[in-house]
Amino acid sequence: xxxxxxxxxxxxxxxxxxxxxxxxxxxxxxxxxxxxxxxxxxxxxxxxxxxxxxxxxxxxxxxxxxxxxxxxxxxxxxxxxxxxxxxxxxxxxxxxxxxxxxxxxxxxxxxxxxxxxxxx
Amino acid sequence: xxxxxxxxxxxxxxxxxxxxxxxxxxxxxxxxxxxxxxxxxxxxxxxxxxxxxxxxxxxxxxxxxxxxxxxxxxxxxxxxxxxxxxxxxxxxxxxxxxxxxxxxxxxxxx
Numbered sequence: 001x002x003x004x005x006x007x008x009x010x011x012x013x014x015x016x017x018x019x020x021x022x023x024x025x026x027x028x029x030x031x032x033x034x035x036x037x038x039x040x041x042x043x044x045x046x047x048x049x050x051x052x053x054x055x056x057x058x059x060x061x062x063x064x065x066x067x068x069x070x071x072x073x074x075x076x077x078x079x080x081x082x083x084x085x086x087x088x089x090x091x092x093x094x095x096x097x098x099x100x101x102x103x104x105x106x107x108x109x110x111x112x113x114x115x116x117x118x119x120x
Numbered sequence: 121x122x123x124x125x126x127x128x129x130x131x132x133x134x135x136x137x138x139x140x141x142x143x144x145x146x147x148x149x150x151x152x153x154x155x156x157x158x159x160x161x162x163x164x165x166x167x168x169x170x171x172x173x174x175x176x177x178x179x180x181x182x183x184x185x186x187x188x189x190x191x192x193x194x195x196x197x198x199x200x201x202x203x204x205x206x207x208x209x210x211x212x213x214x215x216x217x218x219x220x221x222x223x224x225x226x227x228x229x230x
């Protein structure tokens with residue numbers, strides 16, 4: 001059974017940093033691209049960042065470019081999101097999502113999410 | 121700011137058919153496939169339709185998707201109370217070099 005468990009969320013002050021983790025199991029993690037998607041309270045979904053299977057190629061939404069860094073450790077089956085210079089508008093539930101293999105871009109499995117609150 | 125536009129709400133009585141539209145542009149829907157996600161209250165999103173009109177195993181055939189040009193639509197036939205929730209379209213955007221979601225549509229069963 002595919003499972004992804006996010007952790008690392010919490011309350012942080014504006015300008016602060018936080019690192020999210022997503023522990024994956026039930027599939028061969030090293031052979032799938034992954035992404036982070038967030039959802040602000042009461043709002044819609046927003047793609048944040050994606051990473052390829054080796055970690056050598058990444059991309060980011062303009063809203064987080066230069067502040068967030070996605071990475072992965074295939075030996076630990078874990079995806080990360082390093083978030084720096086956090087702003088109030090970064091407050092959201094952050095989901096990790098498994099991308100399907102092949103040329104189509106979509107997510108077939110999602111974690112349950114971890115809440116990040118940026119507030120003083 | 122979403123680049124795919126959906127109606128904020130849709131509703132129907134049990135058994136009715138509901139359709140949700142998703143409007144994009146040549147850089148996203150016009151050149152890439154559309155995916156639909158279902159998000160039931162208090163839960164994570166779930167894959168509903170991929171490749172414009174393909175259903176993953178386990179998704180009832182009451183759900184169907186289509187695409188024409190720079191727009192797509194999701195149809196729910198035989199509406200059930202368990203279908204209440206939010207529905208999002210999504211596609212890769214070649215201009216933004218990122219994945220974009222629709223604004224979301226809240227489906228209510230009257």
